[in-house]
Amino acid sequence: MSAPNKSYDPVEVEALKPDVIERVRNEALAAIAAADSLDALNEVKVAHAGDRSPLALANREIGALPPHAKAAAGKLVGQSRGAVNKALAARREELEAERDERVLVEEAVDVTLPHDRAPAGARHPLTTLAERIEDIFVAMGYEVAEGPEVEAEWFNFDALNIGPDHPTRSTHDTFFVEGGKPGEESGLVLRTQTSPVQIRSMLDREPPVYVICPGRVFRTDELDATHTPVFHQVELLAIDKGLTMADLKGTLDHMVQALFGEGMSTRLRPDYFPFTEPSAEMDMVCFRCRGESVGNPDRPCRTCSSEGWIELGGCGVVNPRVLVACGIDPEVYSGFAFGFGIERMLMFRHNVADMRDMIEGDVRFTRPFGMEI
Ligand code: DAH
Secondary structure, three states: OOOOOOOHHHHHHHHHHHHHHHHHHHHHHHHHHHHHHHHHHHHHHHHHHHOOHHHHHHHHHHHOOOOHHHHHHHHHHHHHHHHHHHHHHHHHHHHHHHHHHHHHHHOOOOOOOOOOOOOOOOOOOHHHHHHHHHHHHOOOOOEEEEOOOOEEEHOOHHHHOOOOOHHHHHHHHEEEEEEEOOOOOOEEEEEEOHHHHHHHHHHHHOOEHHHEEEEEEOOOOOOOOOOOOOEEEEEEEEEEEOOOHHHHHHHHHHHHHHEEEEEEEEEEEEEEOOOOOEEOOOOOOEEOOOOOOOOOOOOOOOOOOOOOOOEEEEEEOOOHHHHHHHHOOOOEEEEEEEEEHHHHHHHHHHHHOOHHHHHHOOOOHHHHHHOOO
C-alpha cells in the first residue's frame, strides 16, 4: 500500500462511497436474515464478513486516504462491519437455538419404553392349522407320527398297493432321487403323499394303531396360484378290531365340527385309491353359506361356488392288501384312513386366493393370522 496521498479524495474511491457502503451493508444484513441453517450462515459470513468481502476490501482502502478523510471513512466502514458482525452473531444464536430444539425432539429417547422386548414375529398359518388338526386328534387319543421326506419308493407306492405298473403311479408327478452314479436309480423319491407314514406306523406298532401324520410332500407341479411343488398334507390312520366306514364318517364329521363349528358335516362320494377299498372323496358342507347358496342366485357363495359343498380330500377303508404288506391280519383288524392338503384348506378357510403368498415368507402375510400357539 502506498503512503497517504494528500490529493487523494475519498469520494473518488468507489469502495468507500457512502451509498456503496450502505448497499453492501444492506446486502450483508439481508443475506444474514435469509440464512436458514448454520451452514448457510457460514457461507454468508465468508461472503460478507470474510477477508475478501466488500467491507473488508473497503477497510483496506482507508489506509491510503489523506488523514482528514480517514476518520469519517473509518467510522462509516467500522459501523457497517460492526452491524454485520452483530447481525451474524444474533442470527447464529437463533439458528443454534433452533437446532438444539430440533435435536431434542428428533433424538429424544423415551426412557420409559421397554428395552427388553423383541418383536414377536408371526407363526406361519400352515403350521398353526396343522397343529390345530393334530390337537383335535391328540385329544381323541391319536398319536402324531412322522416319516422321512426322502422316501423309499416301496413305502411311497408299492406297500400302498401301487405296484410298478399301476396307472396311479404315473399320475403322481414324482421327483426321483438319482443313485450314486448319474442316471442310476436309487429307489428313493421325494414323497408324493403322506400315505407312506401309514405303512411306517403299522410296521412300527402293534395294532391298534391310531395316528395322525402331518408333513411336507412334493410333486413336479409348476408354481402358480393353485399349485406348488412343495405342499403339506395331513394323513390319518386308524386300525383296530371292527372299524368300519361308519367310524370314518363319524371321525370326519367330528373333525370338521372342531375346525369349522357346530352343525358341520361331511359327505362321501365314491372314488378310487389303491390303498383303500372302498374309497371315497370327502366333501364338507360349505362353512360359509352352509348350503344356502344352492339354487339361490340372490345369495351366491364364492367359497363353494354355490355348490354347498367343499372338496376336502380322499379317504376309505384300508385295503386288506395294505394290512397284509404290514404284517397285520385283515381277518382280525380293519381300519380307515384319510388324507388332505393343508394349503387348500387354508385357502378356503381364510380366503387366500393365491398359494404363492403362503411360500414367500413375507411376515405381512403371516401376521394377520395371529400368534396362536
Ligand atoms: N394320498 C392321497 C393323495 O395324495 C390322499 C388320500 C386318499 C389319503 C385316500 C388317504 C386315503 O389316506 O385313504 O392323493
